[in-house]
Amino acid sequence: MFEPIVHASSPITLLGGSDTDNSQLNICLKVAPSVVAADGGADHALRHDLRPVAVIGDMDSLSNKARTAFADALHHVAEQDSTDFEKCLTRIKAPLIMAAGFLGGRLDHTLAVLGTLARLRAHHVILVSPDDVCVLLPQGHSMWQLSPGLRAGVLPLGHATVSSNGLVWDLADSKLAPDGLVSSSNAVKQAQVSFDVAGPVLLTLPLSASKSLIAGVLAQVSSSAH
Known part of the structure; x- marks a missing residue:
């Protein structure tokens, strides 16, 4: 430290x-x-x-x-x-x-x-x-308010397990890895998207989604502080 x-x-x-x-x-x-x-x-x-x-x-x-x-x-x-x-x-x-x-x-x-x-x-x-804004998804459960139709990438930076709800192609306890399964060409299907994550996973969105991503990260930081 x-x-x-x-x-x-x-x-x-x-x-x-x-x-x-x-x-x-x-x-x-x-x-x-x-x-x-x-x-x-x-x-x-x-x-x-x-x-x-x-x-x-x-x-x-x-x-x-x-x-x-x-x-x-x-x-x-x-x-x-x-x-x-x-x-x-x-x-x-x-x-x-x-x-x-x-x-x-x-x-x-x-x-x-x-x-x-x-x-x-x-x-x-x-x-x-x-072109993009991206953030490392928090471990465990997280909720994000996003606009339907946005492209979204769910990219493992190591071995990870991911479930999602609200994407066009949702993941169900899926095993992801840089040299295995990735979800690089996904999209947002509904306004509220949830993830359950174990391992390092990057969420990528277009630059136009910056406000939503910033609000989501600040909400996660605030909830973890309480």
Whole structure:
């Protein structure tokens, strides 16, 4: 367990090094105006005229310009056994993290990000990409308010067992695995969708469903806190 660098009672936007456009940023900043940058994500913050409360990482991809601009916010974590994404997640305490700039770039980086979510069981992190929003489903039972017709992916990040109610192709105690059964081209059938999950499973939805996904995660976080 690491001592938090950022301790917030409200949601945080976390910026990574992959390109992030205004639509993704607006989705994140609307719910989480406080920004943390993961290493080179500080350069995206600089380009978008954002001032992070912290820049966390090993600083191997940070430009001199961003290093100078945010000198008072740098938190150098030298160890090389984890990614900058993991360094941030283990040092940010917040009810929700909106993470942009971590998908859509290099494949090895994307796989490392998803592996980190699974390993840390980071159910409070929403990943935002140019096309999708996604979150690790909480263990056990969860309910989600979603619009019928939305495409939905139920993607195992390890061996998992999943049941669902409310999808076009529901799962019934199904054994999922990255090298086995996945549900990558599913869709929402009814407004209330439930999942019963054991194991690491990612729910992916189109970017247009961001408000619903954010509301769902905040509801899960609130219920688990009581």
